[in-house]
Amino acid sequence: MKRIAILGSTGSIGRSTLSVVESYPDRFQIATLAAGHNSDLAFEQAVRWRPRILSVAKEQDAAALRAKLRSAGLTDVEVLDGAAGTVRVATHPEVDFVVSAIVGVSGLEATYEAVRAGKTVGLANKECLVVAGELITAEARRQGKPLLPIDSEHNAVHQCLRGGRMAEVERVWLTASGGPFLNTPKSEFASITVQQALNHPTWKMGRRITIDSATLMNKGFEVIEACRLFDIPPDRVQVIVHPQSTIHSMVEFVDGSLLAQISVTDMRLPILYALTYPDRVPSDLRFSVRDLRHLDFSPPDMAKFPCLGLAYEAASIGGAKTIALNAADEVAVAAFLDEQIGFEDIPRVIEEVMAATPAGHLESIQKVLSLDREARLLASEFVQRSRHKGSPIRAILQ
Amino acid sequence: MKRIAILGSTGSIGRSTLSVVESYPDRFQIATLAAGHNSDLAFEQAVRWRPRILSVAKEQDAAALRAKLRSAGLTDVEVLDGAAGTVRVATHPEVDFVVSAIVGVSGLEATYEAVRAGKTVGLANKECLVVAGELITAEARRQGKPLLPIDSEHNAVHQCLRGGRMAEVERVWLTASGGPFLNTPKSEFASITVQQALNHPTWKMGRRITIDSATLMNKGFEVIEACRLFDIPPDRVQVIVHPQSTIHSMVEFVDGSLLAQISVTDMRLPILYALTYPDRVPSDLRFSVRDLRHLDFSPPDMAKFPCLGLAYEAASIGGAKTIALNAADEVAVAAFLDEQIGFEDIPRVIEEVMAATPAGHLESIQKVLSLDREARLLASEFVQRSRHKGSPIRAILQ
Numbered sequence: 001m002k003r004i005a006i007l008g009s010t011g012s013i014g015r016s017t018l019s020v021v022e023s024y025p026d027r028f029q030i031a032t033l034a035a036g037h038n039s040d041l042a043f044e045q046a047v048r049w050r051p052r053i054l055s056v057a058k059e060q061d062a063a064a065l066r067a068k069l070r071s072a073g074l075t076d077v078e079v080l081d082g083a084a085g086t087v088r089v090a091t092h093p094e095v096d097f098v099v100s101a102i103v104g105v106s107g108l109e110a111t112y113e114a115v116r117a118g119k120t121v122g123l124a125n126k127e128c129l130v131v132a133g134e135l136i137t138a139e140a141r142r143q144g145k146p147l148l149p150i151d152s153e154h155n156a157v158h159q160c161l162r163g164g165r166m167a168e169v170e171r172v173w174l175t176a177s178g179g180p181f182l183n184t185p186k187s188e189f190a191s192i193t194v195q196q197a198l199n200h201p202t203w204k205m206g207r208r209i210t211i212d213s214a215t216l217m218n219k220g221f222e223v224i225e226a227c228r229l230f231d232i233p234p235d236r237v238q239v240i241v242h243p244q245s246t247i248h249s250m251v252e253f254v255d256g257s258l259l260a261q262i263s264v265t266d267m268r269l270p271i272l273y274a275l276t277y278p279d280r281v282p283s284d285l286r287f288s289v290r291d292l293r294h295l296d297f298s299p300p301d302m303a304k305f306p307c308l309g310l311a312y313e314a315a316s317i318g319g320a321k322t323i324a325l326n327a328a329d330e331v332a333v334a335a336f337l338d339e340q341i342g343f344e345d346i347p348r349v350i351e352e353v354m355a356a357t358p359a360g361h362l363e364s365i366q367k368v369l370s371l372d373r374e375a376r377l378l379a380s381e382f383v384q385r386s387r388h389k390g391s392p393i394r395a396i397l398q
Numbered sequence: 399m400k401r402i403a404i405l406g407s408t409g410s411i412g413r414s415t416l417s418v419v420e421s422y423p424d425r426f427q428i429a430t431l432a433a434g435h436n437s438d439l440a441f442e443q444a445v446r447w448r449p450r451i452l453s454v455a456k457e458q459d460a461a462a463l464r465a466k467l468r469s470a471g472l473t474d475v476e477v478l479d480g481a482a483g484t485v486r487v488a489t490h491p492e493v494d495f496v497v498s499a500i501v502g503v504s505g506l507e508a509t510y511e512a513v514r515a516g517k518t519v520g521l522a523n524k525e526c527l528v529v530a531g532e533l534i535t536a537e538a539r540r541q542g543k544p545l546l547p548i549d550s551e552h553n554a555v556h557q558c559l560r561g562g563r564m565a566e567v568e569r570v571w572l573t574a575s576g577g578p579f580l581n582t583p584k585s586e587f588a589s590i591t592v593q594q595a596l597n598h599p600t601w602k603m604g605r606r607i608t609i610d611s612a613t614l615m616n617k618g619f620e621v622i623e624a625c626r627l628f629d630i631p632p633d634r635v636q637v638i639v640h641p642q643s644t645i646h647s648m649v650e651f652v653d654g655s656l657l658a659q660i661s662v663t664d665m666r667l668p669i670l671y672a673l674t675y676p677d678r679v680p681s682d683l684r685f686s687v688r689d690l691r692h693l694d695f696s697p698p699d700m701a702k703f704p705c706l707g708l709a710y711e712a713a714s715i716g717g718a719k720t721i722a723l724n725a726a727d728e729v730a731v732a733a734f735l736d737e738q739i740g741f742e743d744i745p746r747v748i749e750e751v752m753a754a755t756p757a758g759h760l761e762s763i764q765k766v767l768s769l770d771r772e773a774r775l776l777a778s779e780f781v782q783r784s785r786h787k788g789s790p791i792r793a794i795l796q
Contacts, residue, residue, distance in 0.1 A: 168677070
């Protein structure tokens, strides 16, 4: 019986994880849960799963939940809040496996503490590896525990890597759907609307990651994640556009063989894989090979999607540069969603913030969080100046 | 240093194996060679590789070679002939690894003896597994030695299987190019010429295997091979048509994940994989992922290609039925190549021979060879009766 903590239980990955746990009651049980701002769902989850600890974001939500759970007769659920509560959820002694699925840097500290506490961690949170990959992977190696990727691409790579030893890997090939603007001419990029950018062809996801998919920054983040997770340099992590997202990623070995992973586009599959690794257990998440017809591939257009190049640059330098990349992207995407800047301004803001951020080594999670705050302030400044002048940001930045 | 015996050194796989051995002089050396009727090439290979034993098919060729090698000053190469010579090549005490690449049942005995002698065997000969798979795999299990497949599909499966345990495999998916008649309407099958059937779209191969590819019997043999090699029932070995032959085969796991193997269509790659397993070594046999554009798939048309259904039937019953299938196919294909029977007569001859062959268990290689002779005689009779009457074989068989 594997005892599971979920960081981000009310989010999309959190709910999918609970669905997987529900399907395998003999294998998994919920030990602790960390939710966010959705108190109603957090209450339902506490009633259904009876965690040792339930943590939520805000103190007043915790107080209300405490009362509500007491009224419902659930006196054995300890209700906590804030960053400290999430860390308690992640490091509880009865937890074997931590699913890290809080979006953004707010999941970082708890994830790092889970690794430090010797837990096996399944990573659905991108930021952990993008901004603090060096720290987290070093700690996991020290603990001798695997970091299991829970996103379709890195999970696919993890599966393909079983076909050989790490020293026998030539390249990792991440597939990219190409996003909604794969076939849009670059000349039309300046006039891309929020509505158009939110219309992702393959995956239904949150708003930021959908925009990140449209700019290919999401793929750029995945390049950085792959570098950190599999300890390989950026020039050996390549991107290939594959609109059907049927092949989730590939590994090329030194002998010239490639292994590719194929499955349905359902996050429960990588979650199940991570939770059961090194075993595989039967599921009803079947991919119908009989219905396979056409798979298309093309190289990514680096000129149309400058975010991908910026990510490679950040991956090469590492440290503070990846923090700047992520923070600037989050701020720029929020400004785009808020119609403060245009689609083509997103990479411009990021490029400037990266240029203004000195390269620096990361010695602690606190340093990561402080660099992250600085980069956000810088990005907000660029965005504000652009917005107040009401002119294209390029004119300001130049 | 791995010491290698090649059974069938002058054939296509044999020559590719020597090319691989030549590329890795620090890893491999040639211990013994068994050639066929090409004495000139056998002589060249003996001079180049200085094997302990060189065996050829015919006694007079052996005598001539012995004299020629003595004149050339090569007195340390023992020249043998016939089946006994091939067995000596396969079982020589200085041999670690045997590449079994003699086409047809004549490679059977030596391959079986190699397994019995505790050698690791790389199998490029289809017949070994099709007609005597039960015997050979049982012996390999007894010896605790792997049987490593050297054909692109089973080699691909072998690689994909590394992604899980055998008990976690749901299905094996063999890809089929579909042959030259993939898009030919069934109504035109009766008038297919030898010339048309020899025109394979993807692989350059021998004449029989090219016709077997056109009828999909080759894929049927591969289904049987997969059943024997990986010890799974025929209903869990499926065929999917994939004209580009880029994905060489796939394994579907119980959790719903599939792994697929991709590489160039060059037999040196599966040879290298088998010779170096469980390691992978760098090669220049690169597949260019950047140039990947379209991959197409479709289910096989069982009505157009009845040979595939016959192979599934033989695979299910096993024993004498797979011997009948292989022997009848070899005779029927030879008759087709000789323009004695039509393209659609090939499955008819096989079906009749299979029907006339009682199911029987295989207790020894001698039994296999005797059943093989009987099935060939039976098949020849059907072909002869068809030829003499000068009428479609269907009329005779009914």
